[in-house]
Amino acid sequence: MSFNGKVVVVTGGTKGIGRAISEKFKSLGANVIILYNSSDNIARELEEKGFLTIKCDVSKRSQVKKAAEIVAEKYDKVDVLVNNAGIWYLFSFEEFDEEKYEKMMKINLDGTIYVTYEFLPLIKKSKGVIINMASNAGLGTSAIGNTFYSITKAGIIILTRRLAYELGKYGIRVNAVAPGWVETDMTIGGKSAEEIEKLRQWFKDRTMLHTTGKPEYIANIVSFLASEDSTYITGQIIVADGGRID
Ligand code: NAD
Numbered sequence: 139m140s141f142n143g144k145v146v147v148v149t150g151g152t153k154g155i156g157r158a159i160s161e162k163f164k165s166l167g168a169n170v171i172i173l174y175n176s177s178d179n180i181a182r183e184l185e186e187k188g189f190l191t192i193k194c195d196v197s198k199r200s201q202v203k204k205a206a207e208i209v210a211e212k213y214d215k216v217d218v219l220v221n222n223a224g225i226w227y228l229f230s231f232e233e234f235d236e237e238k239y240e241k242m243m244k245i246n247l248d249g250t251i252y253v254t255y256e257f258l259p260l261i262k263k264s265k266g267v268i269i270n271m272a273s274n275a276g277l278g279t280s281a282i283g284n285t286f287y288s289i290t291k292a293g294i295i296i297l298t299r300r301l302a303y304e305l306g307k308y309g310i311r312v313n314a315v316a317p318g319w320v321e322t323d324m325t326i327g328g329k330s331a332e333e334i335e336k337l338r339q340w341f342k343d344r345t346m347l348h349t350t351g352k353p354e355y356i357a358n359i360v361s362f363l364a365s366e367d368s369t370y371i372t373g374q375i376i377v378a379d380g381g382r383i384d
Contacts, residue, residue, distance in 0.1 A: 139365050141168035145213045145264075146364070149173045149196050149253055150223030151189075152180045154322030155271065158353030159220055159360050160189060166361060169213065173205055173223070173253070196223045196249030197241075199256075206256040216260040218364040221250040221294075222271045226324050230283040239286045246290035250297060258305075265309035267364045270298050271356075272316040274379045279318070291316070295375055302373030311372040313363045318379020320351035346381025 141163055151160035151172035164170045164187075173194040174181055181191040190212070194205040209216060224246045227238040250270055261268065275284045276291025298314040305312055319325060319341040326334045342348050359378055362368055 139166055141166040144168045144217040145215055146218040147171045147216050148220045148222055152176045154324060155320060155353045155356045156222040158357040159222060162357040162361050171209055196253050197244040199252050202252040202256045210260055215263040216257055217264045217266045219257050219261055219268045220360060221253055223249055224271060226287050228283045231285045242287060242290050247293040250294055261310055262308050268312040269360050269363050270294050270314040272314040272375060274316045274318045274377055274382055277316055279382050299373050306372060313371060314375045315356055315359050316375050316377045317356050318351055318382050320353060322353060344383045349380055
């Protein structure tokens with residue numbers, strides 16, 4: 139599998155799953171552009187490693203538009219767009235927190251829409267591929283208190299299906315990956331070793347393979363979905379959760 143000469147845009151690629159995706163594409167020869175809204179130090183470090191980084195909060199339409207303009211100037215096409223940026227707040231329906239809900243919707247769902255919309259002209263030029271980061275939560279796999287995060291991811295799932303319908307005529311494929319519990323800052327950040335071990339065990343007990351997820355597992359699926367090996371796959375949601383039981 140080679141991505142030599144291909145232009146790949148990854149949102150939220152500074153750490154976790156997005157970082158693993160960015161590194162995978164780079165190792166396969168792609169020009170990788172990371173849209174980030176975290177620290178500039180991490181961006182500098184990534185630039186030194188050969189990534190192009192653009193500061194961009196995906197929930198801000200004007201920033202997304204500007205990022206697309208920068209990419210257009212430098213490459214004039216995008217072969218692969220990975221809408222990975224996302225946040226996770228855990229609270230049940232009865233604990234409804236409007237501010238957190240709106241922030242999640244804005245980044246997870248609106249951000250995916252904005253980035254796809256603004257980059258679409260560049261993706262059309264290469265009959266490219268779009269891969270969205272959903273979650274098994276968006277398919278209703280149970281997790282206590284996941285209601286509103288699940289709604290944002292369910293939105294991404296239907297968006298993926300709709301985009302596949304609408305963009306197929308341009309030769310653009312659109313798929314999503316729905317990971318289960320992957321160990322990143324999102325799931326274990328700020329927790330003690332003891333808490334992490336407890337969580338690991340909880341998920342292992344609810345997973346057919348009795349293991350938790352690693353960012354690399356998801357990156358491998360994303361690169362497959364971006365490659366010619368998956369040329370007849372579109373509108374699909376690939377669940378990668380080790381076989382969640384409940
Ligand atoms: P993470 O917190 O390690 O990384 C998230 C990335 O998104 C970071 O780089 C962060 O800076 C970026 N980001 C957040 N808000 C942004 C914004 N407004 N604009 C631009 N970038 C922004 O989390 P992760 O676990 O690597 O999650 C990556 C994606 O995978 C998310 O969409 C998440 O919902 C999804 N996911 C994660 C898991 C899991 O168990 N970790 C499971 C299912 C789905």
